[in-house]
Amino acid sequence: MDTPIEVLHRVFGYDSFREGQQEIIEHVVKGGDALVLMPTGGGKSLCYQIPALVRPGVGVVISPLIALMQDQVDALRALGVRAGFLNSTQGIDERQAVEAAFLGGELDLLYLAPERLRVDSTLRLLARGDISLFAIDEAHCVSQWGHDFRPDYLALSGLHERWPEVPRIALTATATPATHAEISSRLGLDQARHFVAGFDRPNIHYRITAKSEPKRQLLEFLRTEHPGDAGIVYCLSRSSVEKIAEFLADNGIPAVPYHAGLDAATRAAHQSRFLREDGLIVVATIAFGMGIDKPDVRFVAHLDLPKSVEGYYQETGRAGRDGLPATAWMAYGLQDVVQHRRLALEGDEAHRRRQVLHLDAMLALCETAGCRRVLLLDYFGQELDKPCGNCDTCQTPPESWDATVPAQKVLSTVLRLFRERRQKFGVGQIVDILLGKTTAKVLQHGHDSLTVFGVGTELGNTEWHGVVRQLLAQGLLAVEPAHGALVLTDASADVLRGEREVRLRRDAPRPARSRPSGGGSSSRQAVELPAEAAPLFERLRAWRAATAKEQGVPAYVIFHDATLREIATLAPSSLAELGKVSGVGENKLAKYGEQVLETLAS
Structure with missing residues (x-):
């Protein structure tokens, strides 16, 4: 049986764990329950994927993200991991094939939507198989006080009663101390080990600007700071989503709308384009984004005030998952406050009290004269020793x-x-x-x-x-x-x-930010490649885009930008040298190695 570090290197192509991962993984491998709070981009998925590959049996992953399961499975299969999913989008033949693979021990990971655990046939299927662990992703969905409550998550407490010997790991990137306690209680994880990583995302620049002409402000922000970059623009209403997407498209910026009022086929098509195309912007309500694993989202913009700090943190956290510089930008104004104050007074007393607390915390973040990151992390119960230096109030302190x-x-x-x-x-x-x-x-x-x-x-x-x-x-x-x-x-x-x-x-006047020199995407500027490596990086990106299109998968499933950057910088001339690059595991080396070397030599 491989050790966790051997699986990390052989399958995923990394030489070392990120901070906090190894302790969590080893605990679950030994059969312990775990509740993991780790920021988006911190490597949560490896915390259950590696134990599932080390322990005998199949890891069962509970995920609310039906629309993304295919992409999640595609990414694992590209690594040589035997993965499958069961959800309502499948026909009977496909579903039966996955069930047979599960029972035949031919899967390493099986993804399920939470509502499937309410179906007796699913429970009977799981009872006939050999389960290595249960992973409950997006665990904050169990919180009735949170912003993404899913009733089906309440039934997941029954997993331990039915399979008491199978370890459970619940994971989320968004939890205040109160939500943390609620997750623990509702999922029966009070006796589990709790792992709380830092919530800080130091690569994200937080900026909140006074709203005057939001369309013009957004257009200026995109043209001067993020030309050609992929990003998400959040609006509160469906009408605003449609208008902003049309406005951007009319001004030569590729953008598509996403909201619950669109039919399922259109939503799926727009989400697929966002994951597969470079430089596309999605203008969306909060219906979009949970579980989006696109690493090169360079900005998240809000044209309306989020309802809570949890929502803001989770939405902005979709930027910069690859660790490269990213921006969380918001235009905020008087009407936002008026509208939210009105909404906060609707509903029963408990709802009103909760909404007012959420709004007050969000307004405090917007109006602070101090470091925004200090206030943001304090909300989640964590302290920052000093001002971050990477938010607007640090760089241009307001009077x-x-x-x-x-x-x-x-x-x-x-x-x-x-x-x-x-x-x-x-x-x-x-x-x-x-x-x-x-x-x-x-x-x-x-x-x-x-x-x-x-x-x-x-x-x-x-x-x-x-x-x-x-x-x-x-x-x-x-x-x-x-x-x-x-x-x-x-x-x-x-x-x-x-x-x-x-x-x-x-608010002090903000210094104008200039368009990155040399044209092109600001994310490419952030790569900071040696001059001689830049052409190789672009050739590798073009090869990756063509390969991804041919296979019908997102480009990051082939290789992340960070991996291509390292390949372009090192310019390996053999498979052995290429295999030493971070992010190039055995399966990807065998599958793409020769093509990468040919691209470098062309």
Whole structure:
């Protein structure tokens, strides 16, 4: 029987484990249960794949990602691993073939959707086979307090009752201490060993900018920082997804929409294109992204405020899985706060309390004047010793200013409208009154006779919107759910009485980021190849693209960019030399080795 390190080298082509992997793998190989919290791109999959290859029997992987199972299995088969899946997309003949392979000991790994474990025939099938372990991927889906709850995951606690001798390993990249505890409890893993790796993704640059013209801002960001790169743009609504995808395409940037309102065939086609093509952008709702294993996603952009820090962390974590530089960019504005404040007040009391906590944490991340990464990691219960130096607030620290008087003017306007007129209005009317604008709506309601009319001319329209945004974020103003009108909170009185100072952040102008020199993709610039190796790298990319297209698999299934970079730099002239490159295992060496050497020599 191979040891874990031998499997790592022979199958996957790596000489050493990443931090934390070896201890987890050896624990599971010995038959121990494990709960693993590890960031996206940290190598979670190897933590169950290698034990499944070392232990006798078949590793059963529970994954909610039916649309991605084929790609996951293709990637394993390219490594020489005997893998299969069972889900609702298969015909009866294909399903029977996989079942026969499972019972015949001809599989190393079998992927199942969680709902299949509710089917008696699946349970009977598993009872007849030899199971080496159960891996529960995306384990945060069991959390009813989280953002990706899947009811079928609740049944997975029964695995241990039915197969008490089979080790279980549950894995997730997204868990606060509370969610961690809930996963442990619901899956019956309280007695398991818990492995918590650092959540930090130091290669990701976090940046949040004030939203003014989001389409223009996005286009400028893509053209100047990520031309030709693959990435994901998240929007809250299906309508916004369609409009932004069309806008990008009209401006010469290849983009496709993805949301739950599209038919299944279109969603599958767009996801497949994203995985298989270089430089394609997916504009999506949160329906897209979980389990996406594309390593060269160079950016994740948000045009709307995420509902929670967990969601933000998971979505931004889809960038830079290969460890190369990537960007998490968000345009954030007043209407985001208004909309989310309204949504947070819907539903029953428990739901409202949970939503308000999620929103407050997200707003704190957006409005902080300190290091964003410090705040982000603190949310997940981890400390960073010093500011990261790779977020916008570290690189261009914002100023703070005493905004007590402007805050009092806003709050006074809201107060006087209600006390003197029994009226409530949204942000636009409040700002118009402060600026002394004689709009039709102001004149209609006689607001030009209010004592606060025109008292705010020291600030401009955009600045007043920024003040209101931050007052909402700090809980000094609230939004009425029904109509989006501004109302005072219990904390407003202290400000109005002058008993509380209000300090707000003033965003410093951001230095313009120039387009990478020499044209082409910024990700290719990030590779930092020696000049003589760059042409070899591009030839290898072209060969990989053609090979992937011929085989109908994503390009990264052939080799990751990091592996091609090392090949181009070392320029091996023999199979023996090529076999020493990280990421070139025995099966890939045998399958692609001669083609790679021919490409290098051409």
